[in-house]
Amino acid sequence: MRSLDIFYPLQDVLAAGNLTELQPGRRLKLFLGEYGISIFVFKSILLDAQRDSGPFSHQFLVLIVPKILLDTPHSCFTIEVIQHDLTPLVKHLAPGDEVPIQFVVASEGIKQREVLCEVVSALNGSVLVDDLIFEKLDDALIRYFPCKLLKIRRFVVRSMVRSEAILSVDAPNESASEVEGHNVQAASKTKKKGKQKKGKHTSRSTASSGEMQLCHNYLDSFHHNGIISGLMLIYLHLKGSTSSAGLVKTVVIGLKAGLLPMFMKNCLPCLHIEVVEVDPVIVDIARKYFGLVEDERLKVHITDAFAYLDKRAAEEVLAEEDHSLKLDILVVDVDSPLPTTSLASPAICFIEGPFLTRAKHSLSEDGLLIIHLVTSFSGVRLPVYSSLKKVFSTILILHPDEDANDEVIFALKKDSPVTEEQLSAAWSKLAASLELQEKQGWEQRVVDSSKLIKLL
Template sequence: MEALRLLPRSAQDFGSAGYWERFFRERGERAFEWYGEWEELRGPLERYLRRRDSILVVGCGNSEMSEQLYDDGYQSIVNVDISERAIKQMGERSAALRPTMTYLVMDVLQMDFPDGCFQVVLDKGTLDALLTDSEEPTVARAERMFDEISRVLQFGGRYLCVSLAQMHVLKTTVEYFSKEGWMVRIHQASGKQATGSEGKFALPVFVYVMTKMKPVPGSTSRILELCAENHDKPVRFSSLDHLIEAVKERQQYALLRSQLNKNPGAGDVSLDLCSKDGGRARYTLHVVHCPTVKVSRDNRFAIFIVPQGRETEWLFGTEEGRKQLAASAGFRRLVTVALHWDQHYESMDAIQAELSGKVMELAPLGLPAQQKVPFLSVGGDIGIRTIQHRDTSSLSGEYVIQDVKGEDGRYFRHLIFLSNRNVVQSEARLSSEASCKGTKKLKKKKKAASSDPVKPTEGSTSLSIDKSYLCCAHHRAMVAGLCLLKDPERLPEVPIRVLVIGLGGGSLPLFIHDYFSQCTVEVVEIDPAILEVATHWFSFLADDRLKVYIADGLVHVSNLVAEAPSSYDAIMVDVDSKDAAVGMSCPPPAFVEKPFLQEVRALLKMEGVFILNLVCRDTQLRDTVLATLKEAFPLLYARRIEGEVNEILFCQQQSQQKLPPAELQSSARVLEKALRQPGCIWDSTYVVADMLESVQLV
């Protein structure tokens, strides 16, 4: 109840003398310690304090910090506070014991001291109490305080500020002093949560060390540094944003540890660890708790290094997959570590050395300090990732093309949008040129001259795109859905017309083009940069039967309805959404709303099929989508992709064509037999009927 009475009505009250008078009157003489006592903060502070320094403590309150400093040999200390009651209490308490200690009633926004009379200004919590938000009047008050601190400090003097480093406080403070040419260094007080009179803070405590330097005419360089632990060497950052990101990482790490300690069985929790030099994310950690594992002495905790390029796989890239990984590995708590595409890693040993100290802080409480914790991986190595290309699209943002080594030793090419780095937008398998020469001997086949071969890290064999292989299970299912058309045994040799909305790397339209030899495929892609990527990096090549239109899919379909109604045998939609807040990452909502679905229906032949890739984690939204689809297409099949969120929906207009799943599989086997033409290599892992095995009528 006392804590509730002492809280201010608003954050602005922290700057009011009246509030602090009431605070110290109701609290009495018991010390109130913001962010810890001298012994807890000694590590970073004493590096910047000398016994002979003249020290000004601003906003001293009734903290015992000054008394502890005095008793430790720092005896030239002046304390100021806005509260007369606090100054009176503290002055009376130290009068006999600390004769050279001074306590003065003074506002830090307007101090009476002459210029340059102190070597150190010490602030424990005063800035945090004053700078309660980022509103202009509040920031102006803080900058008045900074002006006064700057005025009373000598050149070479230090402003030592103990703070929780809330983002607006950190940004305002560092911006002010770095622009003034001061040296800025941030220390994390300790790896533990800081304590105080009222308990523990969830966030770690930081010490800002701002050193007043003589201005250098014309100089624009800024010194921005971070010491993550008491004895770490400082790491220098090139920008304020990088420094702030590094501090934020330390805060997130502390919150994660707090969450794990309070609730050891918490669900999948994660954070990024940044590189020391650039502030970019270097590792992504996921902490997985597996209650089904029976605890023994040696299976309480382990670290799993995800091989490079495989962090998007279901086993490593989803919460369900990571739980399965922990269970199969037999550990109660497992930390998975994903390696980022723009970072260099020398070896498993180097990664282990870099991570061991930090990741061990995530171990379960009670784990013996000397217990050896295993580092696990697939095959014992860190995998191979080669960045082939990176660029930025005005529509899709920054993207990378990377080649990675898969579990079976084969290489794969990925297109990844960095706005959603956990999802592979497009994937293709790479094969040696020798094995690719006879892959397909289809009629009128042309080689994409613009496709660059890849030279992988291991060996010197050139690789090229294997067009016979569909990496994505949802693409395999979409092709299988063509068996819903009439006479599947004749499909490869009869003229059909297919519209594909969404190009990606182009593997889906390419496969249809190559294996349905009389088919005409039209692709609509909104982003011209993606067509360039597909052509240059995924061996996509348009011809008379494969055409690409750079257009908005919604607008293109509307135009086609007016020009060519009832002219398509199949329409496929595989388009990602840029709006992550919707709860549906594929497709954008407009593609599953009534106006678009009615236009799709008008474009299809009566016996045609509409095939949609749906990725929706929101159960209620999914149900709404299915209900809307059923209104436009009475016959609706759904096929969930095992181990993925993807769900393929097959929609038709005529409910009398309804086939039970067993007959669908039979039609799929007929289609596969027809596609396996002499002289055409077929990927043996692609069993068309299997893609419809668990299909359900909706």
């Protein structure tokens, strides 16, 4: 008898029997999907009605139960994309070829939705920004934001949610920097009028009472908190930054909505940040709708990542191998441009030899490469690890749990091994360092994430 606590691959169950035959009261947990056939692997439960259950309005019903504000690939796609991926998979479960499949989506509790921007990018296709108000909020958000009225601003590319920002009337610890398009009111006016006066800025200090502000001091996503935890672990160990100004040279490849680099700038004053983004449309949206502001500590380069690293390498040669041009931290946070791939993040070129070799060369002796990896198929991870091992000898992994589809990979340029004792000492230093800072609410999440970092 099959255990109710185990999920079984659909193909294995099909080989053992016919699932299209009704077995009254049956409850079977299944994995739907496989590498090369579907975008995702879905967890599902097959339920057969009891005998004499009465008439049904639908003989075969598929109930999709979405979750809000998650960091799995499923949450990054719209229901339409998920339904399209599921349709050929659930046909194996339908009681007959002619039985229509009825899809129903469980309520996400969306109370209000406003579309702020819809454009088409030559590089990324359809791009959308919208604001959502939910009936019920996550407990972590309620604890962090005293205000009960919150909005979630989403950055959607090709029907995939790439970033989510929090807007509140009392956004905690907001920077006093002037931010163009920083509040909901300004964004709404831009949408209605079709233009905005040049040079018009809105900051928290000048915002009127009750005006919603975008918070740059809160990172809800697992992988962003993971990047910060690993980043902080490494710069605690840097003997000295390669920068003459004493700042840790950090490059982020992939802008998205700009939430990660803005958090870095606001909360980590030791960093000098450069962002590499190939799509000017994405940069424009990050500035207008997500409060991206450049200054002496944050610069955005609209260029290809390979061209950017090659240019740095050429400048280093001209400067007669000047090591002050080396990077301390290189972050790769680039989603795959094709939703039909088993590798949702990063784009495959960023885990292959040519890029990894460039990345290692660009790093200082104490440098760190960070890659956000997202895949629904466990078999994809091993080739990624193997590719990294050919270039970097010391690799660490931050993986939240066995069921999660995303993880953060840390590759150290130094060849000397890292021990568990050194990791434990690093956690202690990180916690002590954060205890000395003015509390902003994100410190404990970073410490918790750092404790999940393990040697590969």
